[in-house]
Amino acid sequence: MVDTAKEAGVDTTTTVSVVIVTYNSASALPALLDSLPAGLNGVDRFEVVIVDNESRDGSAELAEAHPIRPNVIRMGRNAGYAAAINAAAASVHPNSHLLVLNPDLRLYPDAVRPLLDHLEARSVGVVVPLNYTEGGTVDPTLRREPSMLTAWADAILGGTLAARIGWGEVVGEPARYDRSGPIEWATGSALLVSARARRIVGDWDESFFLYSEEVDYQRRVREAGFEIVYEPRSKVMHASGGSGASPRLYALLTSNRIRYYGRHHGFFRTSMFRLGVAAGQAIRFWRGSPHRAALYSALMPLRPVSEFQANTRN
Numbered sequence: 001m002v003d004t005a006k007e008a009g010v011d012t013t014t015t016v017s018v019v020i021v022t023y024n025s026a027s028a029l030p031a032l033l034d035s036l037p038a039g040l041n042g043v044d045r046f047e048v049v050i051v052d053n054e055s056r057d058g059s060a061e062l063a064e065a066h067p068i069r070p071n072v073i074r075m076g077r078n079a080g081y082a083a084a085i086n087a088a089a090a091s092v093h094p095n096s097h098l099l100v101l102n103p104d105l106r107l108y109p110d111a112v113r114p115l116l117d118h119l120e121a122r123s124v125g126v127v128v129p130l131n132y133t134e135g136g137t138v139d140p141t142l143r144r145e146p147s148m149l150t151a152w153a154d155a156i157l158g159g160t161l162a163a164r165i166g167w168g169e170v171v172g173e174p175a176r177y178d179r180s181g182p183i184e185w186a187t188g189s190a191l192l193v194s195a196r197a198r199r200i201v202g203d204w205d206e207s208f209f210l211y212s213e214e215v216d217y218q219r220r221v222r223e224a225g226f227e228i229v230y231e232p233r234s235k236v237m238h239a240s241g242g243s244g245a246s247p248r249l250y251a252l253l254t255s256n257r258i259r260y261y262g263r264h265h266g267f268f269r270t271s272m273f274r275l276g277v278a279a280g281q282a283i284r285f286w287r288g289s290p291h292r293a294a295l296y297s298a299l300m301p302l303r304p305v306s307e308f309q310a311n312t313r314n
Contacts, residue, residue, distance in 0.1 A: 001021050002124070004036055008287070009094055014269070015045040015046065015047070015093065015095065015097070015260065016040070016043050016045070016046040016047075016096065016097050016098075016099050016112065016192075017046070017047050017048075017049055017089075017092040017093075017096040017097065017098050017099065018036065018040075018046060018047065018048045018049065018052070018070075019049050019051065019085060019086070019088040019089070019098055019099065019100045019101070019190075020024050020048070020049070020050050020070075020083055020101050020102075020103050021051050021052075021053065021084040021088075021102075021103070021247075021288035022051070022052045022053065022055055022059040022060070022063070022103050023052070023053040023054075023059070023078060024055045024056060024057045024059060025055065025057075025059045025104070026055070026057040026058050026059045027105035028103050028195075028239060029050075029059055029063060029103045030062065030066065030106075031064060032038075032103055032104070032105055032106055033063070033066045033068050033070070033197070035106045035107040035108075035232055036048060036068055036107060037068070037167050038107070038108075038109040038110070039107025039108065039109060039110070039111040039112055039267060040107075040237075041110045041112075041113065042110060042112075042113035043112050043116060046142035046165040047070075047071065047092065047096075048069075048070035048071065048148070048209075049070060049071045049072075049088045049091060049092065050063040050070045050071070050072045050073065050075065051072075051073045051075060051077050051084035051085070051088045052072060052073065052074050052075060052077060052157050053077070053078040053079055053084055054075060054077050054078050054135060058281055059103075059184075060074055062171070064172075070302040071091070071206055073087055073088065073091060075087060079206075079259050080082065080206060080209035080210055080213075081188075081207055081208075081210050081213055082203075082204035082205055082206045082209070082211070082213040083204075083205050083206045083209075085098075085100060086203045086204055086206065088194050089198065089203070090101035090298060093276060093293045094195065094198065094199055096191060096195060097116070097119060097193065097194055098191075098192070098193040098195075098198060099190070099191075099192045099193075100188065100190070100191045101110060101189070101194075101236075102188070102189045102190070102191065102238065104238065104239040105147060105189055105236050105237065105238050105239070106188060106236065106238075107234060107236050108234075108237070109174050110174040111129060111234045111235055111236055112192070112229050112232050112234065113173055113234075114221060114233040114234040115127040115128075115129060115192040115231055115234045117191070118229050118231060119180070119194045121227075122196060123225075123226060123227050124146065124227050124228075124229050124260060125193065125194050125201070125221040125222075125224065125226025125227060125228065126191055126192065126193050126194070126197060126218060126228040126229070127191075127192045127199030127228075127230075127231055127234075128141070128142075128183070128186040128190060128191055128192070128220050128224070128228070128230050128231070129190050129230075129231060129232075129234035129235060130177060130230075130231075130232040130234065130235050130236070131187075131189060131237070131238045132191065132210035132231075132235065132237045132238070133237070133238065133308055134215045134237065134239055138174070138177050140163065140170050140171060140177070141186050141189065141238075142170075142176065142177070142183050142184050142185075142186050142230060143169055143171060143183075143184060143186060143187065143215075144168070144169050144170075144171060144184055145184045145235065146215070146257065146260065146261050147183070147273075147275060148269065148272050148313075149167060149276055150162070150167065151169075151171040151273050151276030151280070152166045152170055152276040152279070153167035153168050153282055154169060154276075155276050155277065155279045155280030155283065156231045156279070156283075157166040157282075162173070166196040169181070170208070173195055177230075177232060178232060178255050178283070179232065180229065180230060180231050180233070181229065181230060182228065182229055182230075183229070184218075184222070184228070184269060185214070185215055185219070185230050186218070186228070187214065187270045188213070188214030188228065189236070189238045190238075191218075192212065193221075194226070196226075197224065197226050200224045200226075201217070201220045201221055201224050201226075202220075204216075204217050205217070206258070208256050209252070209256075209276075210249075210252060210254040210256075211249075211252055211253040211257075212253075212256035212257060212259065212260040216243045216260055216263075218301075219264075225285070232262070234280050235300055244247065246290065247289040247290045247293035247294075248293065249293070250290040250291075250293055250294045251290075251294055251296065251297035252297070253275060253299045254281070254294040254298050255297045255303070255306050257277060258270070258273065258277060258298065259302055260303060261273045261274075262302075270273065274298055274309050277294075277298045278299050280293060281294040281295035281298055282295055
C-alpha cells in the first residue's frame with residue numbers, strides 16, 4: 001500500500017494506484033481484477049481503488065469480494081467518469097502515480113512496468129499502452145487534437161480513410177503503433193498519470209460527465225509542460241463497446257466534442273467545427289439511430305451535461 005512520503009510534494013515512492021471506475025460493470029470487472037497481479041509484475045508497491053457510480057448489478061459487491069481486495073468507494077450516484085477519478089485521486093497519497101483503467105480492460109503480463117519506466121523522466125506526465133481488440137488486432141487509440149481539418153476529413157472521407165492518410169482525429173498509420181514516442185493524446189481506456197502531473201494539473205473536469213474529459217485532461221497536461229508518451233511494450237486488451245450502440249451515449253459524445261472544441265476556439269471556428277461534425281452525421285444518417293441522435297445533438301444548442309446525468313438510470 002501507499003508509504004508515507006518523506007517530503008510533501010516530492011516523489012519518494014514508486015507506488016501505483018490503480019483506479020477503475022465502474023457503472024454496471026459486473027460482467028467485465030472480474031477478468032480485469034484477475035489480470036492485475038501479472039500485469040503489475042515488477043511494481044514494488046501498488047493499490048487498487050474501485051469507484052462505483054451506483055451500479056445496480058452488484059459491481060461494488062463483486063469488487064469487495066475479489067481476492068485482490070481493492071478499496072471500494074461508493075459514489076452513491078452516477079457522478080460521471082471524471083468525478084469518480086477525482087474521488088479516487090483524493091483518496092490516495094499525492095505521491096502516487098495513477099493508473100486509470102476501464103473496467104472492460106485486461107492487462108497483459110508485465111504491462112505496467114514499461115509505462116512506469118518513462119516516469120523516471122520528469123518531463124513525462126502521462127504514458128499510454130498499446131491496446132488490442134478482443135480479436136487480437138491493434139486498436140488505434142492514438143489521437144490528434146480536434147481541429148476543423150480532422151472534423152471535416154472524418155465527415156467527408158470517413159474515419160477510416162481520414163485516419164489512414166493522416167488527416168483524421170484517429171492516428172491510423174500502422175507503423176506509428178510500432179514505436180514509442182510523444183503523442184498529442186490517447187483514448188482514456190488506460191492512462192498512467194505521474195504524481196508530478198497530478199499535483200500540477202489538478203482535478204479532471206467533471207463538467208464533461210462522460211467523453212472528452214480525457215481530451216481536456218491531456219491537453220492540460222501538455223499545457224503544463226509535460227509530455228504524453230505512447231509505449232507499445234506495454235500491452236492491454238480492450239473489450240470496447242459503448243457509444244456506438246447507444247443513441248443517447250453517441251449524442252453525448254458528439255455534444256462533448258463540440259463543447260470541448262468551443263472552449264478553446266472562437267465562435268466562427270467552433271461553428272465550422274460543429275458544421276463539420278453535423279455533416280458527417282448527416283451523411284451517415286441512414287446507418288441508424290445513433291447517427292440520427294448525434295446529428296440532432298450537433299445541430300441543437302448544447303444542453304447542460306447535468307440533463308444527461310439526471311437521466312442515466314435505466
